[in-house]
Amino acid sequence: MGAVVNPIQSSCASPLFVGIDVSGAFLDLTFHGSDDYSRLPNSPDGIASLLDTLRPLKPQLIVLEATGKLERVVLEALCQAGLPAVAVNPKRVRDFAKSTGKLAKTDRIDARVIAHAAVIRPEVRPLNDEQTQQLQAFILRRSQLIDMLTAEQNRRKRAHKSSWPSIDELIQFLKQRIKDADRDIDGFMSANELWRKTESLLRSMPGIGRGTAAVIIAFLPELDTLGRREIASLVGLATFNADSGKYERLGRILQMHANERKEIKEVRAGDIAAAVGLKEATTGDTLCDPNNIIILERMIFPEPVISQAVEPKTKADQEKMGIALNRLAQEDPSFRVATDEESGQTIISGMGELHLEILVDRMKREFNVEATVGKPQVAYRETVRNRIEDVEGKFVKQSGGRGQYGHAVITLEPHPGKGYEFVDAIKGGVIPREYIPAVNKGIQETLKSGVLAGYPVVDTKVTLTFGSYHDVDSNENAFCMAGSMAFKEAMRKAKPVLLEPTMAVEVETPEEFMGNVMGDLSSRRGIVQGMEDIAGGGGKIVRAEVPLAEMFGYSTSLRSLTQGRATYTMEFKHYAETPNNVSEAIINSKGK
Known part of the structure; x- marks a missing residue:
């Protein structure tokens, strides 16, 4: 020595x-x-x-x-x-x-x-504090329990059947102890704000779960001295989702040009790029630097105006179609998927015929799902023209013993562009306060199916003005039924009308086909809003408002009318009252 x-x-x-x-x-x-x-x-x-x-x-x-x-x-x-x-x-x-x-x-x-x-001077590693030492002890104990469990499971494979019960009992005991250890670790981690933030960031990285994150935090305390950005640089690029409050890892950033893509290292203000690897982000979310959190205004997506039934061609496509539709709906908030309760059919809804055609084509190309689609169905709505007062709904069932009693009086009036509104104007306790929400609930259930053709009801205001109750027989269900009955009766008396989606259509056409285009739009109940020359000459732009129901097959007709030289775009504008003759045809087709 x-x-x-x-x-x-x-x-x-x-x-x-x-x-x-x-x-x-x-x-x-x-x-x-x-x-x-x-x-x-x-x-x-x-x-x-x-x-x-x-x-x-x-x-x-x-x-x-x-x-x-x-x-x-x-x-x-x-x-x-x-x-x-x-x-x-x-x-x-x-x-x-x-x-x-x-x-x-x-x-x-x-x-x-x-x-x-x-000489390269690594940072001095601080001694672990008491909390970190306790967390390390918890994790080491859990590791020991897992080793013991593995040993017992291996011993069972070699043991005689007569000893299995005692080994199984020990295995169950160890599994419970491991669960207890997991609970202790989770509770210990949750009590430390810094650990919670670090764990959230670590778990946003591929391959890092709750257990791995706890081990990293316990045995790599240097993480506590780093900022979020520095930690992200250690384990991969992680951005902060300001809408969900979670971290998202960007696998790659791509610049798209038609069907070509180029990998890039960064994007700046005004750039458009594609992000690969996001798991929980949805359309409209803001991804930002966790040290400079900002939430950009979300896009507002209109309600779908057209629906179609879609069915898989084979049983093998059934499950794949469900997965495909769910993925497409996550990407596109203007696309909706629902199941018709009566027929059991899958209904897809979107912003137009072309929109749904593209999505069905994507199912085939991207998910290998063959599907057949039904005839497009327009998403009509119902509303009322007039104000009607003092319409009552009374639900009474009294035949000995405890019965049912609910009584509501309402005023119904149009509420253009404002959706549904419920006003409580009850005075003097004629209806107990606990039953008033039930009246509103009954009315809202009825809004799903109007009295004309069963379409949803929109833009109405309901005021609850009077009613009565029974000390014994009244309950929430009775007042729910009373509200529903009163609304149906009031709607019948208030001149109900059908509303149809109207589209803003813009057609670019050579000037020699202007007459054909405008005549065709007029035949489709369209109203021309204006015309202008295309910049640089060579054609005209026609702007019109046309009911969606009249636009089915328009692309084929336009090609025929203009020798394939015109193009058009279409987007939802607003709902408008349907003419009487059209309403009658729709109501008759519904069997009302």
């Missing part, structure tokens, strides 16, 4: 870097720039001698190789003595040794390599 050297004799002006290789029996000590080497016993006396040697030297940094738990006692003693010490990953030391051509093979060379590596 060599004597402890004093490097100050040869290098009093230079910063001093110390390397210590820790083993179970010895502490091998050397100084950067010195060929001298010392060995001390890894014991309380040896550690005390080490401190006595290093204190007066005031080293710039002391580096120990992290070898399981062996370095912890030494590291703790150095830190408590006020000496700057850090434990580094052994792989980091080996990689450094290879890069400098110093392949460590002995404790003496190990210590020199560690001292040499200290």
Whole structure:
């Protein structure tokens, strides 16, 4: 065992870097720039001698190789003595040794390599606080329980059947203890705000679950000293979803041009790009820097105006179609999927005939799902023209014993462009307060199916003005029925009308076909709003409002009328009252 050297004799002006290789029996000590080497016993006396040697030297940094738990006692003693010490990953030391051509093979060379590596000045690793030590203990205990469970499961495979019950009992006990440990770890993590934020960020990265995140936080405490951006740079690019409050990892960022795509490193304000790898983000969400949170205004998507029934061609396509439609609906908020309760058919709804055609084609191309579609169905609505007062609905069932009694009087009036509104104008307690929400609920249930053709009712205002109740027989269900009955009766008396979706249509056509285009739009109940020349000449732009029901097959007709030289666009404009002759045809087709 060599004597402890004093490097100050040869290098009093230079910063001093110390390397210590820790083993179970010895502490091998050397100084950067010195060929001298010392060995001390890894014991309380040896550690005390080490401190006595290093204190007066005031080293710039002391580096120990992290070898399981062996370095912890030494590291703790150095830190408590006020000496700057850090434990580094052994792989980091080996990689450094290879890069400098110093392949460590002995404790003496190990210590020199560690001292040499200290010159790169790694950050001093703080001692774990009590909370972190407790978390480490929880995780280590869980690891021990899993090892015990694995051992028992393997033992069961080799054991005789007669011993299975006792082994099974022990296996169940260990599984419960593991669940308890998971609960303890979760509770401990949740109580620390910094850990919660770090865990949320870590779990946004592929392959990192709750358990792995806990291990990283417990055994890599340096994460607590880093900001969100620095942590993200360690494990991958993670952006913050300002709408959901979760982190999202961007696998790649692509610049799209037709069917070509180019991978890029960044996007700036005004750029349009595609993000690959998002799992929970939906259309309209804002992804931002977690240190500079901003929420951009969400897009407002109109309600669908056209529906079609869609069915898979084969039974094998049934499940795939459900997955495909769900994916498409997540991407496109203006696309809706529902199931008709009466027929059991799948109904898809969108913003136009072409919109649904494209989505059905995407199902075939992207999801390999063959489907057949029915005739497009227009999403009509119902409303009322007139105000009607004092319409009552009374639901009474009294035939001995406890019965049903609900009585509501309402006023119904048009509410253009404002949807549905319910006003409570009850005075004097003629209807108990607890039953008034039931009246509103009954009316809202009735709004789903109007009295003309069974279409949803919109733009109506209902005022509850009067009613009565029975001390014994009244309940929420009775007043729900009374509200529904009153609304149906009021709607019949208030001159109900059908509303149809009207589309804003824009046609670009050569001037010689203007007459054909305008005549065709007029035949479709269209109203021309204006015309203008196409910039640069060569044609006209015609703008019109046309009922959606009249636009089916328009693309084919337009090609025929203009020899394929005209184009058009169409978007939803508003709902408008349907002419009487059209309303009658729709109502008759519904069997009303």
